[in-house]
Amino acid sequence: DSGVTQTPKHLITATGQRVTLRCSPRSGDLSVYWYQQSLDQGLQFLIQYYNGEERAKGNILERFSAQQFPDLHSELNLSSLELGDSALYFCASSVGGSKTDTQYFGPGTRLTVL
Amino acid sequence: EDQVTQSPEALRLQEGESSSLNCSYTVSGLRGLFWYRQDPGKGPEFLFTLYSAGEEKEKERLKATLTKKESFLHITAPKPEDSATYLCAVQGLTQGGSEKLVFGKGTKLTVNP
Numbered sequence: 001d002s003g004v005t006q007t008p009k010h011l012i013t014a015t016g017q018r019v020t021l022r023c024s025p026r027s028g029d030l031s032v033y034w035y036q037q038s039l040d041q042g043l044q045f046l047i048q049y050y051n052g053e054e055r056a057k058g059n060i061l062e063r064f065s066a067q068q069f070p071d072l073h074s075e076l077n078l079s080s081l082e083l084g085d086s087a088l089y090f091c092a093s094s095v096g097g098s099k100t101d102t103q104y105f106g107p108g109t110r111l112t113v114l
Numbered sequence: 115e116d117q118v119t120q121s122p123e124a125l126r127l128q129e130g131e132s133s134s135l136n137c138s139y140t141v142s143g144l145r146g147l148f149w150y151r152q153d154p155g156k157g158p159e160f161l162f163t164l165y166s167a168g169e170e171k172e173k174e175r176l177k178a179t180l181t182k183k184e185s186f187l188h189i190t191a192p193k194p195e196d197s198a199t200y201l202c203a204v205q206g207l208t209q210g211g212s213e214k215l216v217f218g219k220g221t222k223l224t225v226n227p
Binding site: 002004031033042043044045048055056058088090094096098100101102103104105106107108110 | 145146148150155156157158159160163165201203205213214215216217218219220
């Protein structure tokens with residue numbers, strides 16, 4: 001158990017809908033990262049927050065957004081869903097602030113768009 | 115742009131048959147190279163961090179090594195429970211203020227009893 005929690009574990013929805021994925025980092029970690037994993041792409045970085053502020057963006061679509069709250073939990077919002085958005089979404093956390101920090105991953109949310 | 119290439123894509127071993135997985139990387143200013151293990155449908159589990167060429171780390175049957183261009187994950191006398199996908203990732207200086215990881219696509223290891 002990494003100490004990172006994610007809810008829900010599974011999510012099945014229809015095209016055009018909007019969903020919210022939630023992540024709670026390990027106690028004491030300030031950085032939260034979101035990654036998407038699909039069969040053909042591997043793990044792709046989406047976005048990073050550090051202590052409530054956006055720190056970096058990766059390959060995140062405009063239909064997707066995220067935020068980190070004062071209690072440091074984070075939410076990833078996915079809207080106008082398409083079939084191609086079906087994937088595993090992972091949250092990771094680290095102490096934050098250093099490029100040598102280890103990132104610990106949560107169990108993931110499996111999103112299926114029908 | 116930072117890149118990570120892992121080989122082979124898949125590896126099938128008999129129990130007790132030692133082997134190595136390769137991770138080749140291109141990064142401007144390596145800050146850290148990370149190995150993770152991932153079981154199907156689960157989150158990556160941290161194994162090792164290597165920071166500089168020549169560094170080695172060991173954990174049970176696994177040993178990770180690092181050169182200036184690649185890292186190896188050596189598996190000694192593997193057991194069926196070592197079956198998983200092994201992921202390699204790097205952090206580099208070119209990412210600005212971000213600590214994002216750039217991942218390879220992984221090596222799927224199957225150990226047969």
